[in-house]
Amino acid sequence: MTDLPIYLDYQSTTPLDPRVLAEMMPYLTTKFGNPHSNHSFGWEAAAGVEIARKNVANLIGAAPEDIIFTSGATESNNLAIKGMAYAAYPSKNHIITAVTEHMCVLESCAALARNGFKVTYLPVGADGLIDLAQLDQAITPKTSLVSIMAVNNEIGVIQNITEIGAICMARDVIFHTDAAQAAGKIPLDVSAMNIDLMSISGHKIYGPKGVGALYLRPKNIQPLALFDGGGQERGLRSGTLSPALCAGLGTACKIAKQDMAKDHDHIHNLAKRMKSEILGSLDGVHLNGSEKQRYPGNLNLIFDGVKGDALIKRLRNIAFSAGSACSTGRAEPSHVLTAIGLDKAQIEGSIRIGIGRMTMDQEINYAADHIIDAVKKIRTQL
Ligand SMILES: Cc1ncc(COP(=O)(O)O)c(C=O)c1O
The missing domain is CATH 3.90.1150.10 (Aspartate Aminotransferase, domain 1)
Known part of the structure; x- marks a missing residue:
């Protein structure tokens, strides 16, 4: 029974995977320092954050310095989409996404549309996949960003990420993918797939809730930060990091890669x-x-x-x-x-x-x- x-x-x-909880516990108890403090307690906490950053990067073939910790995929998607759209504005004012994206992507795009941006919502076939020729046709000289999810949260279909990345690279458009349901579940490699930005969520991969990451390929264009504050995470995401949550996400990524x-x-x-x-x-x-x-x-x-x-x-x-x-x-x-x-x-x-x-x-x-x-x-x- x-x-x-x-x-x-x-x-x-x-x-939560028990192996993840075990790695988080010290940062909730003895290693409680503020990772941004310049003394031994801070250095100890910061070291944990950097190990976590390496583990997240490793899962997707990225460099650790290109990973930013966030509160989850909702925040990562907002930062990627709004941040990049505003950074490219006004010379580029058009973004492309798909009708089947998660609400946090669709609502980020809707917010941009209310502020003067043009948004193309690509349809999908009965199989849930976008048409690559339609994507190519939708790109104009005014397009700054394409945001297409990797795995759909409702029906589980996997978009043709490598092909989408290739189209975006050929047309010199930034490619963001919401990989909340894909990272740690299917192999992903930001270089081989030409992904410029990728959103990850901790709680979809046996990690804790309230933490996520954004991969950001170094380019001559940086997203506009959505938070103002102490300038943490390269100024892109101000606020004191939680070493416990970062360690949780990092360990979840390490285990996901291994297993x-x-x-x-x-x-x-x-x-x-x-x-x-x-x-x-x-x-x-x-x-x-x-x-x-x-x-x-x-x-x-x-x-x-x-x-x-x-x-x-x-x-x-x-x-x-x-x-x-x-x-x-x-x-x-x-x-x-x-x-x-x-x-x-x-x-x-x-x-x-x-x-x-x-x-x-x-x-x-x-x-x-x-x-x-x-x-x-x-x-x-x-
Ligand atoms: C595809 C997708 N994107 C984004 C999110 C939001 O993730 P989070 O809960 O980490 O903000 C989810 C979670 O439901 C999701 O499935």
Whole structure:
């Protein structure tokens, strides 16, 4: 018998890896110094921050000095998008993104649009991927930045990051990618992929909440800082760093790099089993987004004739999310599922199952059996 409730919402957040907590603890207790102080307590804390910076950089093939610590991917995305757009303004006033981006990217772009910038929102196909020719056509001499996420948080599809990077480089446009759902899960290399800016989040990779990073390729253009203050993080992100949170993110990145192949196999096998059990027992089940180009820990499925919310209500011992859900819990149809062409009934019938490092075999068995049973019961009540 498996312990209940079962957590299958790994895109929303992940549990802290105990190895991460162990590395954080000294910075919450004895090594409590301000990393910006010029004495032994400060130097000790600063040394921890620099080890963390190296570990983050190592995960994505970057140099440590090109990593800036932030409070999470929301802040990294805001700094990358608004900071770069304002730095290039007024000679360039156009940015490009995709309709399926996370709300913090879309809202950053909307804020720029309210302040006189032009924003192109690229559509996606039924597979959730942007069209590369359309991206190329959308770039004008006024375009400063392209921001396209690596892995989508709702449907798990992986955009063609290397090809997007190549287009941006050829057209001399800055390329930012929101890699909150990708870093530590799929191999990423900022040089090979021509990525100029990359956003990372701690709590999506078994690290703590409240910390993230922004990779920033050294270029002749720097983003405009969004915070004014003591000038920490090369003046780009003022405020006292938390050595504990930095150590947590750094350790999470180190473990993710070390265990990436093992995690991937584990997650791929569990997802394959979950999918084949569900598809083998039920008709009218469809996978949302590209089947081939996806992160396996995300199973976003439509169950014909069943509302995701009704499934959640019946399955209180299993934590997963419905297609209508969004970050703040507003019951609005998902903009991502709408963008891949689903109608209202299909969106309402979608659920996202998130599988991760800590998911166990027996949890998949329990969840698959109970989801199948609940879908059958809901369908017979129609
Ligand atoms: C793709 C994506 N970008 C950005 C974020 C925001 O990350 P954070 O919670 O670190 O601010 C998330 C988290 O939901 C995400 O999935």
